[in-house]
Amino acid sequence: MTKRPRVRFAPSPTGGLHLGGVRTVLYNYLFAKKNGGDFVLRIEDTDQSRYVPGAEEYIFNCLDWVGLTPDESPLHGGPFGPYRQSERKPMYRQYAEQLVKAGHAYYAFDTPEELEKMRQDFKTEQNPSPQYDHTLRMKMRNSLSLSEAETQQLLDSGTRHVIRIKMPEQETISFTDMIRGEVSFDTSLVDDKVLLKADNMPTYHLAVVVDDYLMQITHAFRGEEWLPSAPVHILCWKYLFGLDQMPQWAHLPLILGPNGKLSKRDGAKYGFPVFAMNWTDPKTNELTEGFREKGFLPEAFINLLALLGWNDGTEKEIFTKEELINAFSLDRVHSAGAKFDYEKAKWFNHEWIKNADASALKPVVKTILEEKGLTVNDEALLEKVIGLVKDRCTLLPDFYEQAGFFFQRPAVLDTESVKPKWNDAKNLFFAEVIRNFELSPVWEAHELEANFKEIAAANKIKPGEVLMPFRIMLVGGKFGPHVFDIAALLGKEETIHRIKNALSLFA
């Protein structure tokens, strides 16, 4: 009986894909998959002046990276195409005309200059931004204020014009939002929004209802910033297709930055990514950093986004995509905006790295090490190294700091931490360690540690005095996993080489 759910994400390809955008995709996707429905991606490219080359492809790459693949899209096709609004251009005018004929919309001939003049002329302290609404429309040049003959004449002569919705004067529009419940608006306070632009492209307001209808969308999710224009869309639905055809709406809470709606500026200012992946503005060449390049795992990214405004009612916080699909429900989405906390975001990533199998991490870690100029030719070693250090990596590039010394001898050693307390006894001790290691038949961490400590005891040296120098010999500084684990993985030859080399520097 109930229709198969169809949801859609409708970005405009004007730049990088924002955190909030990805979360909207995610909630759409989760809802669709949870309820056995379809997830449609539609490109809202009705503003030709804002066309940005590469932005659409970028969006697809982002979705690919996070693994939220649409069932229908300009790229994947589907039975309701085309999925790019610019390619649907011829469809829209008839609906706008239909509204004019029914008396719900009208032609408006005002030029941008005239509109600007109106805004200036009627601007007062009480009303800083005058609207093109029922109080003003008879003072403007449109098919309501002009005679039929004048209107026809303007139309016939090909005068540039738009079609505006005629908002009723005394009506209350209300609907039930899936997240915030009953919401209502007084139509006398809403302006006569443009539905069809002078270039025959629809505005968002017309396009969203026409396309949602034509694409048989059952549930429409979007950011809360759209709430104020909901009455326009609802009226269009009512006049064009009937309210019983209208999808159910859910206005998602906003993701906030330190001051208001999170913007890419916030990212630059406070040092965290806002876009899913790196985005370079083709005009300015300005690069905005993305979560992927910052070193986030896509699974972690999805996970942290899901929990920004939603929870399953338990204390569980780490979810795989499948678990999210299973647990997701819109009525557990918060209605209040959520401030983005980068520290918590990093914690999610750390959890995912810690819990990941070393083998699963191997390809991406290898890429990172190689990008930093290291050569990795022993895959088995790499896997062991990852297993050893992943607990201390929060972001993927941390693997370079934590594991780089396995693949490259440390360029500089922290000799200052050793030299002041260095003496002949230690020299002799390490000489003996070298002899012992050279003869050691087995090369294994516990064995090495036992031998090391035996030699220390025999030389009346406390292990604590030589452990740190040993570490610095191998890794260059005071960091890394257990020294003997490091030595074990480094191998006999390399370990001894590093001891000898360091000895010459410490003396």
Added chain:
RNA sequence: GGCCCGUUCGUCUAAGGGCUAGGACACCACCCUUUCACGGUGGUGAUACGGGUUCGAAUCCCGUACGGGCUACCA
């Protein structure tokens, strides 16, 4: 200015009339660790305010304050 939405630790949140208001991040302390992390234990820390309704309100209602969004031939 107008309209709309919102308000529980610094942050993300749980608790849909009945508990010492719970968890997580961050922070602090201790333990583990002869490095740094991981891990473990504990701690600091919140119902914006004022009125109702009720035997009883974080929870329901009203007002105030504060925050956010919108107010384009942009989405």
